[in-house]
Amino acid sequence: MKVVKCLRKVKKPKLVRKNIKNGSIKALRVLKNVDFDKYNEYIEEFINTLASKGCNYDFTFMSNNLRDLKIVVVPELENNNMAVYDGSLNILNIAEDYLDRMDEIIYHELFHMSSRLLDGDDCFIGFQRNYLFNCFNEGYTEVLTKRYFGDKSKDTPYLFEMILAEIVEFIIGKDIMEKLYSRADSLGMLVEFSKYTDKEETTYITLGNIDRMSDYYDKQEYKESMDWCRNILIVLIHAFMNKCRMGISKNKVDEFFKLFPLFYTYDDEDFDIFTQEEINDYKKKCYAILGGDKKLKKN
Numbered sequence: 407m408k409v410v411k412c413l414r415k416v417k418k419p420k421l422v423r424k425n426i427k428n429g430s431i432k433a434l435r436v437l438k439n440v441d442f443d444k445y446n447e448y449i450e451e452f453i454n455t456l457a458s459k460g461c462n463y464d465f466t467f468m469s470n471n472l473r474d475l476k477i478v479v480v481p482e483l484e485n486n487n488m489a490v491y492d493g494s495l496n497i498l499n500i501a502e503d504y505l506d507r508m509d510e511i512i513y514h515e516l517f518h519m520s521s522r523l524l525d526g527d528d529c530f531i532g533f534q535r536n537y538l539f540n541c542f543n544e545g546y547t548e549v550l551t552k553r554y555f556g557d558k559s560k561d562t563p564y565l566f567e568m569i570l571a572e573i574v575e576f577i578i579g580k581d582i583m584e585k586l587y588s589r590a591d592s593l594g595m596l597v598e599f600s601k602y603t604d605k606e607e608t609t610y611i612t613l614g615n616i617d618r619m620s621d622y623y624d625k626q627e628y629k630e631s632m633d634w635c636r637n638i639l640i641v642l643i644h645a646f647m648n649k650c651r652m653g654i655s656k657n658k659v660d661e662f663f664k665l666f667p668l669f670y671t672y673d674d675e676d677f678d679i680f681t682q683e684e685i686n687d688y689k690k691k692c693y694a695i696l697g698g699d700k701k702l703k704k705n
Contacts, residue, residue: 429465430457436472445477448508452516455554462581464588468520471496475519479505491518493529513555517547523590530590539592541620542613545571546587566623566635566667570616573642573665577602577649602645612641632670632677639666639679643688650695659692 430453437449449472456463476497483490488504488511491497498515500508521532529536534543545567552562562568575583578598586594599609615638622631646662663685670677 429469430454430463433465433469433472436469440472440475442475442477445508445512448512449516452513452520459554461550461554462584462588463520464585465520467523467588467590471519471522489515491515491522491531493518493522493524493531496522496524514547514551517550521588521590530592532587532590533592533595535592539613539617541567541617542571542574545569545616546575546583549575550584550587566631566670567616567620569665569667570635570638570642573639573646573662574599574613576662576665577642577645599645602648603641608641612638626672628670628672628675628677632679635667636679647688647692647695650692654696656693656696659689659696662692663689 433453434450437446437453440446442449453465453468455461457465474496476495477500478497479500479502481502483499483501487501488507489498489500492499496519498519500511504511518531523530532543532547534540541564544564548562548564548568549572552568578595582598583595586592586598596609596613599613603609603612615634619631619634619638622628622634650659666680666685668678668680668682668685670679
């Protein structure tokens with residue numbers, strides 16, 4: 407294990423003041439006083455991109471974590487990972503074989519680092535509380551990475567976790583989700599989502615079941631994984647129907663169901679999640695709640 411050495415001269419971060427908010431100037435000032443060699447440029451770009459592209463991000467935790475962050479290159483990582491952020495130690499580990507692919511991997515890890523809160527023995531990272539909601543958190547981290555660095559980020563290993571996290575965000579609202587994530591406030595997220603379910607326990611169980619879905623997927627038990635995915639999606643549909651009862655635009659119904667997967671294909675075998683007829687039926691129920699049917703668009 408070795409600490410990364412500087413490969414080229416590092417430019418001091420520019421304080422981009424236009425559209426700067428939520429503590430990003432402070433984060434840039436902290437960055438100016440620490441030296442991560444070539445990685446300073448990536449961290450500066452991370453801060454300025456979020457601040458200038460309308461991300462509702464709070465940089466408070468990032469400013470704190472930058473002060474003692476360590477970036478370390480290791481020969482290899484478990485499960486052939488390219489990079490892993492260890493929140494308990496505030497260390498970003500990078501596998502040396504992937505040093506030439508930083509654009510693809512570093513922004514996902516910077517989202518983890520910037521949303522990390524250490525409270526005694528408890529480590530909160532985004533929506534992850536110790537190891538609880540880990541897969542949901544990875545999914546939403548990928549949603550953010552694709553949204554703000556999509557032209558650079560790698561193909562995701564968290565496809566269905568992303569889909570489910572994006573659907574939850576659609577129900578809660580983008581600005582609320584981004585702020586809660588950056589504040590490592592999973593409890594706040596549970597409270598927000600529970601406004602659209604019968605009780606908070608339903609939200610807790612539903613998001614926890616994403617970990618079960620991912621476990622089956624990792625074991626290549628795809629039918630079981632897609633069954634769990636379907637069960638979770640049905641809960642999310644009913645939450646959205648409750649949102650409809652509170653009053654939304656009918657156009658939001660089409661937007662919502664465009665996020666839904668119908669099947670997953672592996673080795674030319676399809677594993678069904680929903681039929682198009684089922685989706686159309688749910689759409690009709692949503693339109694009825696909103697006060698009258700709407701002619702369904704052809705898919």
